[in-house]
Amino acid sequence: SVLAANHPDVVIWSRNAEQVQEINGKHMNSRYLPEVSLPENLKATTEMEEAVNGATAVLIVAPSKAMREVARSLKAYWREDMICIHATKGFETETMKRMSTVISEELGCTEGDIVVLSGPSHAEEVVRRCPTTVVVASLNQKAAAVAQDLFMNADFRVYTNRDMLGVELAGALKNIIALGAGMSDGLGYGDNAKAALLTRGLAEITRIGVEMGANPLTFSGLAGVGDLVVTATSQHSRNWRAGSMLGKGTKLEDVLNSMGMVVEGIRTTKAAHTISEKFGVQMPIADQLYQVLFEDKDPRIAVEALMGRDPKTEMESMKLATWEQWHS
Numbered sequence: 001s002v003l004a005a006n007h008p009d010v011v012i013w014s015r016n017a018e019q020v021q022e023i024n025g026k027h028m029n030s031r032y033l034p035e036v037s038l039p040e041n042l043k044a045t046t047e048m049e050e051a052v053n054g055a056t057a058v059l060i061v062a063p064s065k066a067m068r069e070v071a072r073s074l075k076a077y078w079r080e081d082m083i084c085i086h087a088t089k090g091f092e093t094e095t096m097k098r099m100s101t102v103i104s105e106e107l108g109c110t111e112g113d114i115v116v117l118s119g120p121s122h123a124e125e126v127v128r129r130c131p132t133t134v135v136v137a138s139l140n141q142k143a144a145a146v147a148q149d150l151f152m153n154a155d156f157r158v159y160t161n162r163d164m165l166g167v168e169l170a171g172a173l174k175n176i177i178a179l180g181a182g183m184s185d186g187l188g189y190g191d192n193a194k195a196a197l198l199t200r201g202l203a204e205i206t207r208i209g210v211e212m213g214a215n216p217l218t219f220s221g222l223a224g225v226g227d228l229v230v231t232a233t234s235q236h237s238r239n240w241r242a243g244s245m246l247g248k249g250t251k252l253e254d255v256l257n258s259m260g261m262v263v264e265g266i267r268t269t270k271a272a273h274t275i276s277e278k279f280g281v282q283m284p285i286a287d288q289l290y291q292v293l294f295e296d297k298d299p300r301i302a303v304e305a306l307m308g309r310d311p312k313t314e315m316e317s318m319k320l321a322t323w324e325q326w327h328s
């Protein structure tokens, strides 16, 4: 929708013929964005070749689970002069690979040429042209600048960032904390608890991000704090909603059946469990969430475990230069 506002020729690929027909015929996508009119120049097709042929840039936003399959299908139509942007927030859980790695492996390009688009941007608001800001990150600054130019308009402000790793990690990992925030709300634990979860959750995802090579400041930016706030508080957030249902006692399977849309934080919690062990970094909130999701732990007991951890100084676990270090 944003791209179609900026450019005359935008084609969306879907495997679903009914949705393609509805987008082309009625300029609507009623299953995902009810009561919204899409731009009339936005065309849809079930043929990937038709969507990609002659394109300047390709934007992939498949759920993380489907990313390898979609990128593999794209390979046949891929040209080296195209720009590949992705906006997917998750990992390939079988390999713990980031999405840019998965895409570059399938397309046979370097990971540094992929552009990651992330930030607080619920589709429901973007499509209504509510003011939204995002970040595009790439090791290839030229590609990032092209992506910035492609998306930027009066309602959609785009920043660039060189820290692709940090943007990708922050965008994926914040979903774990948003699930936790939803769970806290579902348990009726109030605003203090949610603020604590967001703050300590940010410390936790920054800590692992830095250990993996990210710039800590990226986690204070749009892909970090920005997206964490929106995903943990918005009525549109699937992660928050799923967490809230879990907090109210609904079983995970029933939560997923009722959502009908991807809840990336669930797979990402599994990925974080493996990554935190691999890097030897404690992720207490993700760890408790893992036990609630996959080991049937009562969420109240999980909160007790978090509240009962050993006393700590606030900065000791941040893996950043602390005030004490700066002043020593």
Ligand SMILES: NC(=O)C1=CN([C@@H]2O[C@H](COP(=O)(O)OP(=O)(O)OC[C@H]3O[C@@H](n4cnc5c(N)ncnc54)[C@H](O)[C@@H]3O)[C@@H](O)[C@H]2O)C=CC1
Residues within 6 Å of the ligand: 015, 016, 032, 061, 062, 063, 064, 066, 069, 070, 087, 088, 089, 090, 121, 122, 123, 124, 260, 261, 262, 264
């Ligand atoms: N919805 C939002 O506001 C935002 C979503 N994202 C990210 O975008 C990604 C996708 O999310 P949504 O579109 O919201 O999910 P969704 O669940 O609403 O829609 C996913 C779409 O992908 C299609 N799909 C699933 N598997 C496929 C496959 N193997 N091949 C082709 N198509 C397939 C589905 O049919 C559906 O149309 C996620 O990583 C999410 O975190 C990022 C920013 C905002």
Ligand SMILES: O=C(CO)COP(=O)(O)O
Residues within 6 Å of the ligand: 089, 119, 120, 121, 122, 178, 227, 230, 231, 236, 237, 238, 239, 240, 262, 263, 264
């Ligand atoms: O990342 C998102 C908004 O920026 C989407 O979050 P949800 O998947 O929780 O809806």
